[in-house]
Amino acid sequence: MTIISQHFKTLLSRINQFMIYSQGNIWFRGHSNIGVDGDHVDYKLxxxxxxxxxxxxxxxxLENNYIYEFMTKGYSIHKSKNEWDLLYTMQHHGVPTRLLDWTTSLSTALxxxxxxxxxxxxxxxxxxLNPAKLNKALIGDNHLVLPTGDYFKYINxxxxxxxAIAPIYNxxxxxxxxxxxxxQGNILEGLKEELSKTVEYHDDILTKLDLSADIFNDVISYLHMNGVNDFTIFPDLDGLARVIKKRKSIFD
Known part of the structure; x- marks a missing residue:
């Protein structure tokens, strides 16, 4: 019995090719593609x-209201009046923002x-995603943006x-x-659609890889081998609680 299937090896090889072509400058984003009814939905970026x-x-x-309500009512907890700083915190607590999550870790995306x-x-x-090439295509500069100053002046x-921006790890x-x-800019479209209007060929900037059913066990094993679980992804009491609730016996 093969421990790692050929299809999973092919997936890793395609990722490696993209990484080499991008000179290591690669971001990942994982989509579960589960709709509210449990069926497949092909979500846009x-x-x-x-x-x-x-x-x-x-x-x-709405965005203005979200930020200032989070700033004023949550100040005793987050202690911040910086709109950019608040934006990153809001994103990781589930408040809708114009940020889209990416990661430099394949394990996190999986x-x-x-x-x-x-x-x-x-x-x-x-x-x-190659963030440098994305910025070159959309804003004419291949550097990551470190946004500062008045948030609303910036986005308006x-x-x-x-x-692609460089966040403060707060x-x-x-x-x-x-x-x-x-x-996301003032574009009522997904990132792929926005990019398609700028450059004809963009597979070297942004590409999607489906995870077929036949590599399900490989992905689960890969995450286990890399020590990835709810608590490593969410290193707080919520993450620990998720791990504990999944225990089937005292021997797990």
């Missing part, structure tokens, strides 16, 4: 805020892709394009997940 609404004026007003994976119902995927620029979750972000 849209931030949560833009996934929920399709009116830019309404999105901007963890999120395989959550609630039912091989009979849904096909997860991982996205591969006319024709603001999406971009939480244990962000550190544990080796998180990175793209910031």
């Amino acid at each position: 849209e931030s949560t805020l833009f996934r929920l609404y399709n009116d830019l004026e309404y999105i901007n007003r 963890y999120f892709a395989s959550r609630e994976w039912n091989p009979d119902k849904n096909t997860p995927c991982i996205w591969l 620029k006319n024709g603001l394009s999406s971009r 939480s244990k979750r962000l550190i544990a997940q080796q998180g990175q972000f793209t910031l």
Whole structure:
């Protein structure tokens, strides 16, 4: 019996080729592709805020309200008045933002892709991104953006394009997940669609790899071998509780 299937080796080989071509500059994002009814949904690369609404004026007003409510009512906990700093914290606590999560860790991406994976119902995927080439294509500069200053002045620029940014690592979750972000511009489309309007060929910038049902056991084994679980991804009491609840016996 083969421990690692040929299909999983092929997947790793394709990732390695992308990484070599990108000179190691690679980000990952895992999609479980599970809808509310448990069936397959092929999600676009849209931030949560833009996934929920399709009116830019309404999105901007809602975003403003979210940030200032989080700032004022949560100040005794987060102690921050910096809008960018708050944005990263809000993202990791589930508040809708225009940030889209990425990671420099393949294991982290596979963890999120395989959550609630039912091989009979849904096909997860991982996205591969070269952030430098993305920025070169969309904003004309291949460096990661370190955004500072007034957040609302920044995002209200006319024709603001999406971009890969360099976040401040202000939480244990962000550190544990080796998180990175793209910031969605004032574009009511997913990142792939936005990129397609700028460059004709973009597989060397952004590409999707499906996780077929026949590599389910390989992915689970890979995560186990790399010591990845709910607590390593969410290094807090919530993550520990998830691990404990999955125990089937005192011997697990």
